[in-house]
Amino acid sequence: MDRVSLDIRKKNILSEINILFRSGVLTGIVGPNGSGKTTILKIIANILTTYSGSICYNNRNYKKYSRLDLAKKISYLPQEITIAWPLSVYNVIMAGLIPFPDKELNNKKKDKRVNSIIEELNLKKFALKSVNILSTGERSRVCLARALVGNPNFLLADEPVSSLDPYYQLNILELILKRVKSGMGAIIIMHDLDLARRFCDNVVVIRDGKVIFNDRPHISLDNKNLKEIFAVEYDGNKLILS
Amino acid sequence: MTKFKFLNADDFFNNLLTIILFFILIFLLVFSVLFGKINLIELLLSDKSNDVKELIRVLILEIRLPRTILALIAGFSLGICGAAMQGLFRNPLADPSIIGVTSSAGLGSVIIFYFGLANIFFFALPLGGIIGAIIAVMVIFFIIQSNVSTLVIILTGVAISSFSSALTSLTLNLSPSPYAAYEIMFWLLGSLADKNLNHVLMITPITVLGWIIIIFSKKWFTALSLGEETAQSMGLDLRIFRSKIIIGSALSIGSVVSITGGIGFIGLVVPHLLRPLYNYNPEKLLLPSGIGGAIMLLLADIFIRLLDINPELQIGVVTAIIGAPFFIYLIFYIKRIQA
Amino acid sequence: MYLVAIINTLNANNITAASINLCTDQYLYLIANKNQITSLSYMSKDKNISFISDKILDIKLNNGRAEEIIRQDPDIIFAGLGSSIATVSLLQKLNYKVVNISDAKNFKQIKEQVYLIAKLLHREKKGLELVNKIDNEIKKFFNYSKRKENKKVIIISPNGYVTGEDTLVGGILKEIGYTNVTSNLNISSYGRISLEQILYSDPEVVIIEDSYSDSVSLSQEFLNHSVIKYIVKKGEVLNLNKKLMNCSGPYSTKIIKELIK
Numbered sequence: 129m130d131r132v133s134l135d136i137r138k139k140n141i142l143s144e145i146n147i148l149f150r151s152g153v154l155t156g157i158v159g160p161n162g163s164g165k166t167t168i169l170k171i172i173a174n175i176l177t178t179y180s181g182s183i184c185y186n187n188r189n190y191k192k193y194s195r196l197d198l199a200k201k202i203s204y205l206p207q208e209i210t211i212a213w214p215l216s217v218y219n220v221i222m223a224g225l226i227p228f229p230d231k232e233l234n235n236k237k238k239d240k241r242v243n244s245i246i247e248e249l250n251l252k253k254f255a256l257k258s259v260n261i262l263s264t265g266e267r268s269r270v271c272l273a274r275a276l277v278g279n280p281n282f283l284l285a286d287e288p289v290s291s292l293d294p295y296y297q298l299n300i301l302e303l304i305l306k307r308v309k310s311g312m313g314a315i316i317i318m319h320d321l322d323l324a325r326r327f328c329d330n331v332v333v334i335r336d337g338k339v340i341f342n343d344r345p346h347i348s349l350d351n352k353n354l355k356e357i358f359a360v361e362y363d364g365n366k367l368i369l370s
Numbered sequence: 371m372t373k374f375k376f377l378n379a380d381d382f383f384n385n386l387l388t389i390i391l392f393f394i395l396i397f398l399l400v401f402s403v404l405f406g407k408i409n410l411i412e413l414l415l416s417d418k419s420n421d422v423k424e425l426i427r428v429l430i431l432e433i434r435l436p437r438t439i440l441a442l443i444a445g446f447s448l449g450i451c452g453a454a455m456q457g458l459f460r461n462p463l464a465d466p467s468i469i470g471v472t473s474s475a476g477l478g479s480v481i482i483f484y485f486g487l488a489n490i491f492f493f494a495l496p497l498g499g500i501i502g503a504i505i506a507v508m509v510i511f512f513i514i515q516s517n518v519s520t521l522v523i524i525l526t527g528v529a530i531s532s533f534s535s536a537l538t539s540l541t542l543n544l545s546p547s548p549y550a551a552y553e554i555m556f557w558l559l560g561s562l563a564d565k566n567l568n569h570v571l572m573i574t575p576i577t578v579l580g581w582i583i584i585i586f587s588k589k590w591f592t593a594l595s596l597g598e599e600t601a602q603s604m605g606l607d608l609r610i611f612r613s614k615i616i617i618g619s620a621l622s623i624g625s626v627v628s629i630t631g632g633i634g635f636i637g638l639v640v641p642h643l644l645r646p647l648y649n650y651n652p653e654k655l656l657l658p659s660g661i662g663g664a665i666m667l668l669l670a671d672i673f674i675r676l677l678d679i680n681p682e683l684q685i686g687v688v689t690a691i692i693g694a695p696f697f698i699y700l701i702f703y704i705k706r707i708q709a
Numbered sequence: 710m711y712l713v714a715i716i717n718t719l720n721a722n723n724i725t726a727a728s729i730n731l732c733t734d735q736y737l738y739l740i741a742n743k744n745q746i747t748s749l750s751y752m753s754k755d756k757n758i759s760f761i762s763d764k765i766l767d768i769k770l771n772n773g774r775a776e777e778i779i780r781q782d783p784d785i786i787f788a789g790l791g792s793s794i795a796t797v798s799l800l801q802k803l804n805y806k807v808v809n810i811s812d813a814k815n816f817k818q819i820k821e822q823v824y825l826i827a828k829l830l831h832r833e834k835k836g837l838e839l840v841n842k843i844d845n846e847i848k849k850f851f852n853y854s855k856r857k858e859n860k861k862v863i864i865i866s867p868n869g870y871v872t873g874e875d876t877l878v879g880g881i882l883k884e885i886g887y888t889n890v891t892s893n894l895n896i897s898s899y900g901r902i903s904l905e906q907i908l909y910s911d912p913e914v915v916i917i918e919d920s921y922s923d924s925v926s927l928s929q930e931f932l933n934h935s936v937i938k939y940i941v942k943k944g945e946v947l948n949l950n951k952k953l954m955n956c957s958g959p960y961s962t963k964i965i966k967e968l969i970k
Contacts, residue, residue, distance in 0.1 A: 173603040195605040204603030212460035212595040213650035219592075226593045227605045258650075274596070284603075407905040425908065432935045433904050486925050547924035549867055556927055564869070564904055566935045681869075681901045 130201070130281045130313065132172060136181035141167050142337040145181075151281055151313035154305060156328035156345070158318050160357065164337040165317045166207070169284050172315065173204035199227035203275040207286040207317075209267070214258035217251060217270050218242060224277035245277045249303060265296030272300055282313040290319040301327050321358070321367060325349055333357060384648055391661045395442075398668040402438040403430060406675060432566060439570050440562050441668045443577050444630045447622035449663020450656055452637020454584045457591035457652040458615045462642055463520055463700060466623050467634030467693075470530025471506045475620075476557045477534040477541070478502025479628035484545035496573050500624030506530050507616045520704055559686030560631035562671050573625040580622030584656065587614045591652035633686045635693020636663045642700060724830055727781060728753075729773040729796065730789030732956035733810050735761055736826050737787060739959050740835050743768070747781035757920050758955040775799045785829055789956070812956065814898075815880050816847060819961055839959060846962035850969060851884075862887040862947070863912035865937065866954070867919065867928035869904070873897045878916075878954065881964050887914065904936045915940055916947045918954040 130151040137144055142164050149155055149172075157165050170176040172183065174195060183190045185201065203224070211220065225238045233241070246255055249269050259267055268288065275283055283304065289297040297320075305327060308314050318324040324331055324345060331348035333341040335357055341348040351361045354370075361370040404410055408429060413422060448466065455464040455471075466472050482488050482498030513526050538557050542550040590611050593601035602608055627633075640662040641655055648654045670688040677683060727747045728734045734753035737746055738761045748769040756762040771777045775796050778786060786807045788797050800807050808829065813819040820840050827836020862882055864872040873891040874883045875898045882889060890910035894902060902910075919932055931937070953964045 170599070173599075174605075175599050175602040195607060199603060199605035202603075204600065206597060206599045206603075208597075209600070210597060212597075213645070213652065215595060215650050219649060219651060220596065223592050223596055224604075226589055407903060408909050425911070428936060428939050429905065429908055432939065433908070483927075484925060488925070545924070545926065547921055547926035547929065549921070549926040549928035550924075553927050564931055564934060568935075682903065 130186055132202075132282060132313070133184045133187075134168070134172065134181075136168075136171060136179045136183060138164075138167060138171070138176075138179040138337075142179070145334075145337070145339055147332060147339060147342060149282065149313055149315055152308060152311050153329045154308045154314045154316065154327060155330045155332060156316055156318040156324040157332045157334060158321065158324055158349070159334035159340075163334045165334055166286055168334070169204070169286050169315065169317060172282075173202060173284050174198050175204070196227045196229075200278060201280060202282045202284060203278060203280040205271060205275045205283065205285040205288055207288075207290075209271050211259050214260040216256050217254045217259055217262070218246070218256060220259050220270055221245060221251075221273045221277050224274040227278060241277055241279075245273045249273045249276075265292050265299075268292060268296060268300055269303075272303060276307060280312065282315065283307070285314070285316045287317050287319050289323065297323065321349060321354070321360075380649060384654055387647055388658050388661070391658055391665065395661050395665050395668070398665060398672070399438055399442060402441065402668055402672055403434045405672060406434060407678075436565050436567050436570050437562050437671070438668070439574075440565055440630060441671045442664045443570070443574060444562070444626045444633060445636060445664035445667030446660040447577050447580065447626045447663070448633060448636040448667070449640045450581055450584060450660035451619040451623050452663070453641040453652070453655045453659035454591070454615050454619055455637070456641055457594060457655075458612065459523060460595060461520055461523055462645075462704065463638070463697075464523060465635065465638035466503075466619065467531075467632065468638060468697070469506070469510055469523060469527040470534060471503050471619070471623055472627055472632040472634060473531045473534040473538070473558070474506035475499040475503040475624045475627035476632045477538045478505075478624065480538050480541045480557055482628075484541060484547065484550050492572060493576065495628045496576050496625030498624075499626075499628030500576070500620050502534070503620035503624035503627070504616065506534070507620060511612070511616075520701075555684055556631045558632055559684035559690070560627075560633035561682070561684050561686075562630055562667075563682055565629060569629045573629050576625045577622045580618045580620070580625075581660065583614055583618035583621070587611055587618075588653040588656055591656070595652055631684075631686065633667065633689055635689045635697065636666055638700070639689075639693050639696050640666055642696075724785065725781075725783045726785040726787060726830060727771065727778050727783040728787040729771060729778070729792050730787065730810070730956075731759060732789045732812070732958045733787035733826070734759070735956070735958040735960060736810070736822065738765060738768075739839055740823065740827050740832050741830050742832065745830055745832075747783040748777070757923075758952055760952055760957065760960045775803070778805070779803065787826070812876075813958070813961070814876055816843065816961070819843065819877075819959065823959060843959065843962055847965065850962060850965040859886065859888050860913045861890055861911065862914040862916065863890045863907065863910060863940075864916040864918065864954075865907065865932065867926070868931050869901050869907070871896060871900055871902055871907075872918075873899065877957075877961055878949070878964055878968075881968060885968060904934060907940065908936050912940060913944045914947050915944045916949050917941070918949070918951070920951040920955060922951075 132149045134145050134147045136142060145168060157168065159165050167176065171179055174190065185193060185198065190198065221242045222238065225233060225241065246252055249272065251269060251273060254262060254266060259270055262270065272288065289300050292300065301323065304314050318328070328345050330342065331345045332339060333348050333353060340357065341353060355361050359370055360367050410426060413426065452465045455466060455469070456462050458464070478498040478501045479495060482495055488495040509530060510526050514522050535558060539554055542554055590601060590606050593604045593606055598608060641659040644658050644662055645655055648658060670685055674683040674685060674688055725745050725747050726737060726741060728737045728749050730750055731752040734749040737749065746768055748771040749765060750773055751770045753759045753765055754762050754770055773793060773796060778800065784806065786800055786805055788807055788809050790812050797807050810822055813822060820843060823836050823839050827833050864878065866872070871891050872879050873896045874880060874889045879889055890912050891900065894900070894906065917932055919929060921929065947968065949967055950963065953967065957964065
């Protein structure tokens with residue numbers, strides 16, 4: 129089992145973050161806006177490298193890995209995806225294999241990988257279309273395919289479903305869940321507390337750059353916490369203002 | 371696995387296209403050497419004396435060949451750097467002349483040249499251009515940070531261009547030579563005329579080094595088209611990559627401008643025309659853009675030689691007449707795809 | 710009688726003049742009385758191109774701008790071909806008398822110009838003296854029969870400019886017996902030609918004008934091109950004093966002296 133352990137601080141943003149992520153687990157990160165969720169994710173994704181403390185991947189410090197090695201193990205799906213050119217779906221997904229040098233994975237194998245994820249995520253009918261003409265939901269699936277094509281050990285996703293229609297929200301989360309069941313770790317910033325309760329194995333609640341709770345969803349997101357942090361509570365199955 | 375047969379076909383088509391471009395380039399290179407005010411073939415047929423042979427030797431070696439090689443090197447640099455900068459800024463308008471790199475490279479060269487510093491050492495003149503180019507790109511990065519909006523890029527370019535052009539003009543006025551003040555046209559619009567092999571030798575190694583630096587970092591252009599953060603999460607060290615592209619472009623553009631003056635718009639037009647043919651793939655676009663840039667500059671140069679206007683037209687006049695309307699078209703194009 | 714002469718001199722001295730052009734600077738210096746000159750152009754001080762640079766230490770210089778000239782309020786302003794049209798027309802608008810002296814293409818014109826300037830300044834006697842001196846020198850220097858057998862000559866200036874036969878230097882060269890390569894290129898006075906044309910014209914005698922060899926410019930760099938070096942090596946080089954290639958005005962007889970050496 130793979131693990132990422134964080135023990136970090138970042139001036140003015142994160143005061144003390146101490147979390148352990150495991151593969152095979154879908155961890156949701158929730159918290160009010162500006163609480164530092166995205167910063168944490170970017171630090172794990174090796175995008176932000178200025179922080180104090182340390183992150184370890186399988187008990188070995190991040191700094192001892194090369195960027196490419198980490199990129200092969202951990203992939204990141206940002207919240208806003210603007211693709212500069214009207215690349216084809218196939219090419220966008222293929223870009224997910226950039227961390228793998230040709231020696232490791234030749235073009236033929238890369239093509240095979242891309243084709244199998246196109247199959248897995250049911251993208252066949254767009255494969256040669258430009259990503260720019262796809263709907264937001266379809267494009268999210270393409271970006272997810274890009275993040276998954278290298279078979280990462282961890283997927284980091286920053287609110288992957290918050291701007292999507294219900295169909296794609298469930299569709300994307302189920303695709304991730306399927307991967308988690310076969311051993312991948314997922315760390316997902318969630319906006320929707322209902323979906324967090326439903327899909328996450330673990331929910332980390334962050335406020336003001338601090339971990340407040342890190343437990344099973346029904347404990348992390350019990351009414352007392354919800355009231356205190358988000359000023360909402362459950363009334364039966366419905367979230368209401370408290 | 372050949373589920374998507376066209377994908378391999380695409381690669382085949384791309385390679386074929388590059389080879390075709392390459393052959394067009396070779397044809398133009400030969401034509402450019404053979405074509406000129408003096409009709410070589412006629413001359414050879416009419417008179418086979420040693421005098422004529424000597425004349426032809428000097429003509430080819432000292433006039434036509436330097437001009438042709440310079441067109442090749444300058445065009446290739448402008449094309450490949452245009453494609454590289456557009457990849458780096460993720461914006462199709464990021465051409466060296468639009469963002470002001472060309473004019474500030476010109477300023478650097480002018481300062482070195484007119485104050486007689488060009489003879490300090492062999493590469494002094496290109497070095498002036500390179501320093502000018504690096505300063506311009508640094509200023510652009512400082513101003514736009516990661517905000518790559520088209521408007522900001524264009525406005526920054528306008529500011530840098532006007533400022534460098536003004537300082538170029540000032541330097542020319544302050545120069546002790548009475549001819550200097552009339553040479554602003556050369557620095558703003560460029561020319562390939564009257565250069566010799568020494569000039570070619572001076573910039574070729576530096577320019578080619580620039581191309582190599584750019585081509586060796588090419589895989590990250592595709593990653594970058596998915597966004598800076600995505601690219602970084604894929605293992606890109608953005609600071610190192612940026613520095614490489616800045617240095618590579620500055621080496622090429624800076625040294626080319628120091629010899630040919632500011633030839634504009636090639637880096638804008640050529641990559642844009644080729645991009646759809648290479649499936650918008652920014653890394654596959656680099657080499658063809660270089661070849662295409664050389665083709666366009668050779669065509670422009672042959673054109674002004676055909677025109678037979680005396681004194682010869684500045685080559686930048688031709689590239690700007692094609693490029694400036696194209697630039698306006700591109701703005702509309704971007705507005706349309708962003709809407 | 711004596712008194713009238715004095716009054717005449719006084720009148721003559723009353724007419725003042727400024728010059729905003731190198732040609733007329735040199736004319737003025739030789740013809741006018743020193744106290745008639747309000748100012749000469751700054752070019753007259755340039756030792757690269759002016760014969761009088763070291764003789765005019767106590768004369769005021771101008772940059773050819775209307776406001777400087779107006780302040781000195783001369784009666785006549787001498788301008789030349791290269792003078793700024795804006796300046797000239799502004800001065801004329803302000804009711805100044807501007808006299809344009811064009812580039813002389815032969816000695817006849819030079820003598821006419823001397824007479825004209827001398828008359829305007831009431832220095833006819835000085836003018837006559839100068840014309841006589843010019844005539845004497847022409848006689849002295851031109852005392853030969855044609856001795857060059859149609860050698861092809863080219864006069865190259867920075868940036869590929871060439872001088873044709875319908876110019877002072879070109880005319881003298883023709884008189885001596887040279888054939889100017891420009892006669893085949895449809896250039897009568899001045900024109901610009903390419904390196905290919907220079908190479909192809911295959912000159913036997915080369916005159917290179919580089920008046921400012923102590924400074925750098927692209928135009929001057931043209932003269933360092935390997936093709937120019939090639940034709941210089943192949944042919945015979947004729948040296949002409951830098952000052953004579955620009956406007957030498959009353960000093961132009963020296964051109965003959967240098968070319969028939």
